Amino acid sequence: MPCDIPASAAANPLRQLSLAQLRQRTSMKWRTYPQEVLPLWVAEMDVPLAEPVAQAIRDAVTLGDTGYPAGTGYAEALAAFASKRWDWDGLAVERTAIVPDVMLGVVEMIKLVSGPGDPVVVNSPVYPPFYQFVESMGRQVVEAPLGADGRIDLGALEGTFGRVHQGADRPVYLLCSPHNPTGTVHTADELTAVAALAQAYGVRVVADEIHAPVVAPGTVFVPYLSVPGAESGLSLLSASKAWNLAGLKAAVAVAGPDAADDLARLPEEVGHGPSHVGVIAHTAALRDGGAWLDGLLMGLDDNRRLLAGLLAESLPAVRYEPSQATFLAWLDCRSLDLGDDPAAVFLERGKVALNSGIPFGTGGAGFVRLNLATNPELITEAVRRMAAALD
Incomplete structure (x- = not known):
């Protein structure tokens, strides 16, 4: 909607x-x-x-509630927000995990579904840390540039998927949605086409959806995992950008139904990275902000x-x-x-x-x-x- x-x-x-x-x-x-x-x-x-975020932080400090994160409150608040804002009831809390932030979550998702040397496709121009983080983990960045209209060029994407499929065991497509820096919001038809291409060429999709709450009035944001064919995808979401919480680290990784086993292999220590106060703040933002x-x-x-x-x-x-x-x-x-x-x-x-x-x-x-x-x-x-x- x-x-x-x-x-x-x-x-x-x-x-x-x-x-x-x-x-x-x-x-x-x-x-x-x-x-x-x-x-x-x-x-x-x-x-x-x-104010609801500030109050939640004040309450935590008053209680001395500054230990390690626990529970599924953040994921539950995100699921309720997704249902209300995006008309998406498919965010299953049991297929989520708390990660330190979106980009570190991206790194962990790519590790789950690919190996060293495998290619990671991106749509350039795109958020610079996509290059930095992917290359630092021993993967190869492969560009499928956006079209002249600033949207995903499905022809270029298919050609790139075809090339990486030929030379790699486990290629990945790192989707930026909404896209940074252009601010483009991908349509349901575009994302469905992406999912079909990924299935056809054996490419796993990891979606960075950190800007999802920040859409202009009248614009429809479509979660990648909500479209047909995206069942094997993985997504990263956070309240960080929408409520200016970058310094309070926390994000949620979400798996499609066919990626649940992949997410279940996430190392336990990854869940020790998020800030407990960050989780409290992000939960309050989504629930009351x-x-x-x-x-x-x-x-x-x-x-x-x-x-x-x-x-x-x-x-x-x-x-x-x-x-x-x-x-x-x-x-x-x-x-x-x-x-x-x-x-x-x-x-x-x-x-x-x-x-x-x-x-x-x-x-x-x-x-x-x-x-x-x-x-x-x-x-x-x-x-x-x-x-x-x-x-």
Whole structure:
């Protein structure tokens, strides 16, 4: 069902913190660059914690409840959220496991279904840690680039599956859904076609669905495991991105019915990695943070429109298509003639930190990724600085 924002949505959390307040933060986004640099890069949101999450953390600290994680509360909250938001009742708690975070969960899922040297297919341009984590575990990254429309190119994907099937025992497809950096939301038809191709060529699918709760109003998110043919798939989900909980580590691995035995082989020690307080926070977010999330989604949609208008006025050569999901904007700066890495120019001349498109792989050169999850005033200032950098 579409993500329709109810009238009871909370106030926009993106308007609640000033630049002075944000500069008091000590996390990566705010401490990597000098103070004169405006940071719109790494995927942290400039928001206060949702009150239900903050209260759950306060309660845990008051109780001294800071031991090791236990139980299935997180998975149960995720299943209820999936049923309500995505009309998906197929998230079976008995086929889940708690993992430290989504990317470490991806690593563990790939280990379960492949071996050293096996290929892992990705759709470039894509989240840079896909390359880093996959290569560090001794697998080979094979690109099946997105189409010119930013969507999965099923023809290119089939060709790639055919090649990896010929030369490997246990190939894997690492699906990014919704896609980072483009914000594309894959349709049920696209995902069904992916599942059919994976079955035909003996490719196991591991889906990173960390941005699943962050979809624009009117957009339908389709869980990969909900489509026909995806029964052997594995998925990673988390409240991390939607409620800004990256520093409170926890995620859920979910197996399709035919992958339950694979997930059952997950080493016990993996479950020792998540933070118990993180599990508490993520559970509270999914269970009680819906109104806060709705306010965020409205604010992000406002910011997408704001950015589109600012670019049209001040940087018309930059191509930007407001995304269907995530809080990230993928900007095509190739017409600016700034070379392969325009982010370096905007940082040096404009004092705006953006993500370079180069680490996102094939198709990323000449692009930058901008983090929309901030106060609209900071987006306005960032575009002003970017335009000034070209003078």
